[in-house]
Amino acid sequence: METRTEFFNIYNHGFIRIAVGVPEVRVADPVYNAAQTVELMRQAAEQHTVLTVFPELGLSSYTCEDLFHQQALLEASGAALQTVCDASQAWSMVSVVGLPLEIDQQLFNCAAVIRQGRILGVVPKTFLPGYREFYEVRQFAPAANAHRDTVSLCGQHDIPFGEKLLFHIDGAPPWTFFVEICEDLWVPIPPSSFAALAGATVLLNLSASNVTIAKDAYRHSLVSNQSARCLAAYLYTAAGAGESTTDLAWDGHALVYENGSLLAESERFKPASQLITADLDIERLIQERLRMNTFGQSIQLYRHELTAFRHIDVPLVTPTADRIMPDRIYDRFPYVPSDPSQRNSRCYEAYNIQVQGLAKRLQSATIDKVVIGVSGGLDSTHALIVSARAMDLLGYPRTHILA
Structure with missing residues (x-):
């Protein structure tokens, strides 16, 4: 067990600090987008975070439409991923970025999990919307179409590839995270529901999610409900400034919920990059799962589905020796709302x-x-x-x- 040397450190009391970034982007300009992403990673590292997540297709931008079929954009997105990997060597935290990837003559909408120059895993989007204003099925293939479980990227080989990857950190405290992408949360049974039963306490959603009237309230309801039912933390980030407004508008809505409670929220419609952070109470989530016996019953009921998940150990060194005071604010009178x-x-x-x-x-x-x-x-x-x-x-x- 890791020695706890600093009492005034959130990591020594069952908490972890995470960040959710919404970078300003330029459509089909991966060089610029990578630079914006790296800057937010730097800011997150300065705040002692162990995990930072960015929006769906953030390295290319989401609104490239048929430009996604252009080899120049795909190659530039791969080069942008290399840029992010190189920059990540300066920090210990894990970063998750979105980009398009061509694999076996199919194009996938992916999230790449990165730490200190290494790509730990690549997660393709499971559900592709093809209704109303969404045309993703025109450009991308769903995760079920993949014919392999590893890929090679940025000179690295045998990188785990698939929609059922669990990333485990054996730190203080130990925790596991799972990645899904945008529409995956909007379906009747999100992949993160099974991931939570398989052990994930932190759920990530790289989203684009254009804005319409009152959609922010629906997002709040969706994320709050999923985090509560899964007894998990849910990190949600959507595309913002710089995306094309030819057909849609974007508000850069980022949310962090823990067991149904809102911990952090971005400023919507901000015309620049932004980063929000939150302290997650991992030990509380684990305790709640032990207390709610029906959570364990669900694990037993779906045990066969849970065997499909692959577990990836993340060699993350938790910063337990430094003085890291909590940013989380608790209500003085939790049963008496100020509103x-x-x-x-x-x-x-x-x-x-x-x-x-x-x-x-x-x-x-x-x-x-x-x-x-x-x-x-x-x-x-x-x-x-x-x-x-x-x-x-x-x-x-x-x-x-x-x-």
């Missing part, structure tokens, strides 16, 4: 839970009177108010309250 509308709703629920409980107890015990010692303090006053409401519900006069 008045939420506070009113919470108080309504708490009040009626007590009223319902008391009314049912009186009914079950066939009692039509209650005795309360009223001191004038908050507790006894609240008990009196609850009792009065319970009497109203049961049809008893309030004079049955003996105070």
